[in-house]
Amino acid sequence: MKCPFCGHADDRVLDTRVQKDGSIRRRRECLECKARFSTVETIMLAFPFIIKKDGRREPFSKEKIQKGLQAACQKRPVSLAQLDGIVERISAWIVNRGESEISSRLIGKKVMAELKQLDDVAYIRFASVYRTFKDVQEFVETLEDTELLDFVDANNPQLSLTSMNFVENEKKSNETDSKTPSPRTRPSSPLSN
Numbered sequence: 001m002k003c004p005f006c007g008h009a010d011d012r013v014l015d016t017r018v019q020k021d022g023s024i025r026r027r028r029e030c031l032e033c034k035a036r037f038s039t040v041e042t043i044m045l046a047f048p049f050i051i052k053k054d055g056r057r058e059p060f061s062k063e064k065i066q067k068g069l070q071a072a073c074q075k076r077p078v079s080l081a082q083l084d085g086i087v088e089r090i091s092a093w094i095v096n097r098g099e100s101e102i103s104s105r106l107i108g109k110k111v112m113a114e115l116k117q118l119d120d121v122a123y124i125r126f127a128s129v130y131r132t133f134k135d136v137q138e139f140v141e142t143l144e145d146t147e148l149l150d151f152v153d154a155n156n157p158q159l160s161l162t163s164m165n166f167v168e169n170e171k172k173s174n175e176t177d178s179k180t181p182s183p184r185t186r187p188s189s190p191l192s193n
């Protein structure tokens with residue numbers, strides 16, 4: 001480490017502290033001019049390139065994931081800390097894969113799995129923008145996508161977004177209600193009180 005004051009290459013470390021974000025802060029003293037200065041050390045992670053739908057490749061960006069999550073969670077009871085946690089989990093997952101390139105579709109599925117555990121409305125918003133649906137049936141199938149189970153942490157239970165049995169029972173209930181007349185709850189004459 002070169003001294004920022006005199007340019008000398010030798011110094012000694014006076015104090016070392018670990019910061020909240022995991023970086024290491026060191027207080028140093030130059031052996032030549034005795035000036036003191038601080039340095040911050042962080043781990044440099046090698047993120048893979050992202051293969052886009054059209055075949056282009058671009059560097060991984062935490063900011064793009066953060067923006068997409070914020071848009072999906074707008075006006076939802078989701079804290080910034082929760083979104084930061086998702087971004088960090090996805091980043092760690094990508095690095096741990098150890099690949100030099102990764103498909104954007106795979107990252108999108110991981111984001112959807114995280115959102116499905118966090119907030120149903122945010123999950124639906126992200127899925128509707130991320131995927132282009134041809135019809136309503138494809139949208140419903142996406143809501144119950146079983147492939148997302150591969151991306152989910154088993155420690156956090158998930159709830160089903162739509163229950164086809166509930167939808168079918170609701171239809172049957174409406175059909176039988178329309179056939180049988182409902183009992184009257186009001187008197188037939190407004191003056192008979």
